[in-house]
Amino acid sequence: MADFLQQVVAGLASGSIYASLALALVLIHRATGVINFAQGEMATLSTYIAWTLTVNHGWGYWPAFVVTLAVSFLGGAAVHQTVIRPNEKGSVLRVVIVTIGLLIMINGLVTLIWGGEVRAVESPFPAGTTEIGGVAITTADIGTIAVVLAIVALLWGLFQYTKLGLAMRAAALNPAEARLVGVRVTWMLSLGWGLAAVLGAVAGMLAAPSVFLDPNLMAALLIYAFAAAVLGGIDSPIGAVVGGLTLGVGLNLIGTYVDFVGADLRLPVALLVILVVLLVKPTGIFGKQEVRRV
Amino acid sequence: MTALLELDGVEARYGPVQALRGITLEVAEGEVVAVLGANGAGKTTTLRAISGTVRRSGRIVFGGKPLRAGPEAVARAGIAHVPEGRGTFTDLSVLENLRLGAYTRRERNVRADVDRVAQWFPWIRERSGQQAGTLSGGEQQMLAVARALMARPRLLLLDEPSLGLAPMIVREIFRIVRELNEREGLTVLVVEQDARIALRTAARAYVLEVGRVAVAGTSEELQENESVRRSYLGY
Numbered sequence: 001m002a003d004f005l006q007q008v009v010a011g012l013a014s015g016s017i018y019a020s021l022a023l024a025l026v027l028i029h030r031a032t033g034v035i036n037f038a039q040g041e042m043a044t045l046s047t048y049i050a051w052t053l054t055v056n057h058g059w060g061y062w063p064a065f066v067v068t069l070a071v072s073f074l075g076g077a078a079v080h081q082t083v084i085r086p087n088e089k090g091s092v093l094r095v096v097i098v099t100i101g102l103l104i105m106i107n108g109l110v111t112l113i114w115g116g117e118v119r120a121v122e123s124p125f126p127a128g129t130t131e132i133g134g135v136a137i138t139t140a141d142i143g144t145i146a147v148v149l150a151i152v153a154l155l156w157g158l159f160q161y162t163k164l165g166l167a168m169r170a171a172a173l174n175p176a177e178a179r180l181v182g183v184r185v186t187w188m189l190s191l192g193w194g195l196a197a198v199l200g201a202v203a204g205m206l207a208a209p210s211v212f213l214d215p216n217l218m219a220a221l222l223i224y225a226f227a228a229a230v231l232g233g234i235d236s237p238i239g240a241v242v243g244g245l246t247l248g249v250g251l252n253l254i255g256t257y258v259d260f261v262g263a264d265l266r267l268p269v270a271l272l273v274i275l276v277v278l279l280v281k282p283t284g285i286f287g288k289q290e291v292r293r294v
Numbered sequence: 295m296t297a298l299l300e301l302d303g304v305e306a307r308y309g310p311v312q313a314l315r316g317i318t319l320e321v322a323e324g325e326v327v328a329v330l331g332a333n334g335a336g337k338t339t340t341l342r343a344i345s346g347t348v349r350r351s352g353r354i355v356f357g358g359k360p361l362r363a364g365p366e367a368v369a370r371a372g373i374a375h376v377p378e379g380r381g382t383f384t385d386l387s388v389l390e391n392l393r394l395g396a397y398t399r400r401e402r403n404v405r406a407d408v409d410r411v412a413q414w415f416p417w418i419r420e421r422s423g424q425q426a427g428t429l430s431g432g433e434q435q436m437l438a439v440a441r442a443l444m445a446r447p448r449l450l451l452l453d454e455p456s457l458g459l460a461p462m463i464v465r466e467i468f469r470i471v472r473e474l475n476e477r478e479g480l481t482v483l484v485v486e487q488d489a490r491i492a493l494r495t496a497a498r499a500y501v502l503e504v505g506r507v508a509v510a511g512t513s514e515e516l517q518e519n520e521s522v523r524r525s526y527l528g529y
Contacts, residue, residue: 163393163397166386166390166393166394167394167397169386169390170383170386170394173383173385173386174383174384174385176347176377177377177381177382177383178383178394179347179364179365179366179369180345180347180365180369180374180375180377180381181369181374181394181395181397181398181441181445182365182366182369182370182397182398182445183366183394183397184366185366
């Protein structure tokens with residue numbers, strides 16, 4: 001039983017990383033209507049920036065973490081302003097292709113600057129475990145879950161309780177109407193891209209200590225995040241979080257207790273989740289059927 | 295009478311189709327003015343040219359200053375546009391819709407303004423948490439007007455408030471517009487297919503035909519005008 005609970009908590013930790021990246025995908029899907037295929041690579045770039053600050057410049061982990069989030073925010077907004085916005089008026093496909101181009105470009109840029117070798121990243125959390133109700137849980141797992149939940153709570157507060165958040169939601173839901181009430185829609189969408197980049201950076205920086213850092217850090221993570229977003233409902237922020245945690249726990253348990261899956265077949269299981277959800281319930285768990293009267 | 299809004303030779307087109315071929319009209323402070331005409335005459339486009347949701351040429355002066363193009367700037371200048379087809383954020387709650395209406399103003403006045411607006415639409419109070427998309431058509435239209443009022447606009451642009459609504463609800467909406475004008479001095483430019491009710495509410499009206507002003511005058515004059523009566527009032 002203790003072992004089972006340990007696996008659940010470990011699953012929640014990786015699940016919270018999926019949730020963070022999934023939330024980034026959802027934010028952009030709501031605002032721009034596309035899946036940002038470059039989300040993972042943007043996160044990888046952010047993670048390298050944090051790594052450089054800590055290793056090459058001797059910064060502490062948390063100062064580097066915060067500065068990286070700020071840089072990522074500006075970078076995400078800049079990507080929207082310079083690359084996405086000029087293509088938004090065209091077809092959705094055009095924006096999708098642009099994000100794929102960005103993926104390749106950022107991946108190349110990262111390899112060019114930092115090289116392709118695999119680097120170890122130190123965990124910001126002390127090694128060791130904490131005993132909770134007879135279950136030994138690693139401090140790293142607790143820390144990861146806590147950081148993601150804190151960021152998600154902050155974002156939720158922003159969207160739910162502030163005028164800015166309301167304007168961002170309005171801009172994403174109905175840009176034409178939002179303009180009529182005076183919302184500067186383009187800026188709101190750029191803010192959305194900035195926040196998505198922040199979420200991606202959180203996922204990357206938290207994932208790097210356990211999976212090592214290389215230019216393809218986020219390749220698999222992006223698929224897990226996509227599975228999480230689809231599972232929760234691609235337009236539902238709550239769905240992304242619940243989907244991420246569910247997927248994390250589910251994959252970890254299957255990997256532990258189903259012998260033939262083990263650690264190697266987790267990715268195909270995630271792909272299977274995407275396939276099954278899209279076939280059976282394309283709106284996901286929290287995706288809603290449109291409710292309206294005309 | 296000093297004009298709050300002046301349009302001078304305003305033209306607009308949708309691709310190759312010229313929708314406005316030089317509209318000239320004016321609205322004085324505190325006046326309700328109607329724009330009438332058949333389908334495709336350019337009524338809606340006239341409002342869209344003012345609010346900057348369609349590209350236009352010609353001169354538009356608002357409050358003595360040239361009106362900047364672009365809907366965000368127009369909203370900030372004090373013009374609230376209730377577009378055709380309700381124009382509410384159906385996924386947001388009633389209260390969130392109202393808060394967005396006050397977007398160009400300071401957030402801390404919002405509560406007082408919700409109270410003010412709820413005097414006109416009392417049902418808003420107990421249903422502020424309801425998702426706007428689940429309101430009836432008439433309620434959505436009223437919410438759209440209420441949201442526009444939240445901006446404390448100097449000019450309200452109202453596009454076909456009667457569209458798809460039962461006659462009783464249409465009369466209710468126009469009654470509220472009339473009272474807003476009488477009690478609060480709200481200036482309104484209303485586009486309406488239903489000329490009868492529009493002329494009862496407005497002091498003056500313009501009749502559009504293929505993108506131009508064909509006839510203009512006070513509501514009494516237009517009600518007595520033979521061709522207007524036959525074409526738009528049907529008697």
